[in-house]
Amino acid sequence: MLNVQEINVFYGNIQALKAVSLTVEEGEIVTLIGANGAGKTTLLKTLSGLLRPKSGSIHYMGEPIQSRPVQGIVKAGISHVPEGRRVFANMTVEENLELGAYLRKDKGNIKQDLLKVYDLFPRLNERKKQLSGTLSGGEQQMLAIGRALMTKPKLLLLDEPSMGLAPLLVKQIFNIIEEINKDGTTILLVEQNANMALSIANRAYVIETGTVVLSGDAKEMQNSDEIKEAYLGGL
Structure with missing residues (x-):
């Protein structure tokens, strides 16, 4: 589904990704683990078109996408849940979710998908008329994932979904990620909580200072x- 070959990405003169290659097969959960600043977020931003690789290629469903505009990548079926949630604080929960469907042409199915998101996250249904900025961190994370699902993605890029959440909520978010995957969405997951990420993933890549240093079966890595x-942490 996704084939990344030897991409090099720079911030000015600083090289953030060095000849990174990875693949994601349809139906998988693949996780990227590594220390802070290793290049995980940079990789997701490059895949969603927010950053451009200086060299190398990104193929999605057999098509090169490294030069496509962000909205073209979303239209193709890749959606990105950024680190730090980035919900629109002055809009209601429902308005945020509807914004996720902005590029869709199948307007008739949007209401149905909204109900699906509310099924997945009953808390959002309770809060749908509330301003997103007033939600708790966990609720904002649910909203960020729900908004991405409203684009009807085939591939979901998740950046640090458990960051700053209480342990009970972390477990809930990971259960929901598994549910989204079982429902047919392929997932590429960046996560500081490596143990949780490896417990739900099929395969994993380890990134250190912009380079993939290890890859393999997630359970074996765990x-x-x-x-x-x-x-x-020596668990």
Whole structure:
């Protein structure tokens, strides 16, 4: 579904990604783990068109997308839930969700998809007329994911969905990510909570200072002493 080959990405003169290659197969949950500043967020921004690679290629469903505008990438079926949620604070929950469907032409199905999001996140249904800026961190995370789902993505890019959330909410968010995947959406997940991410993923990539240093089966990585020591706090 997604084939990234040898991409190099710079911020000015600073190289943030160095010859990064990875693949995501349809139906998978693939996770990227690594320390802060390793390049995980940069990679997701590059995949969604917010940053451009200096060299290398990104193919989605067999088509090159590295030069497409952001809205063209969203239209093709890739949606990005950014780090820090980025909800529109002065708009209601429902307005945020409707904005997710802005580019869609199948207007008749939007109401149905809105109900699906409310099924997935009953809390959003309770708060639909409330201003998004007044929601708790967990509710804003639910809203950011719900808004992305309103684009009807085939591939969902999730950046740090558990950041700043209480442990109980983290578990809830991860259960929902699994549910979204079972419903047919492929997921590329960036997550500081490596243990949780590996527990739900099929495969994983480890990024260090802009380079992929390891990749493989997520469960094997979760049981690897080297990974436990470096990323799972020696669990």
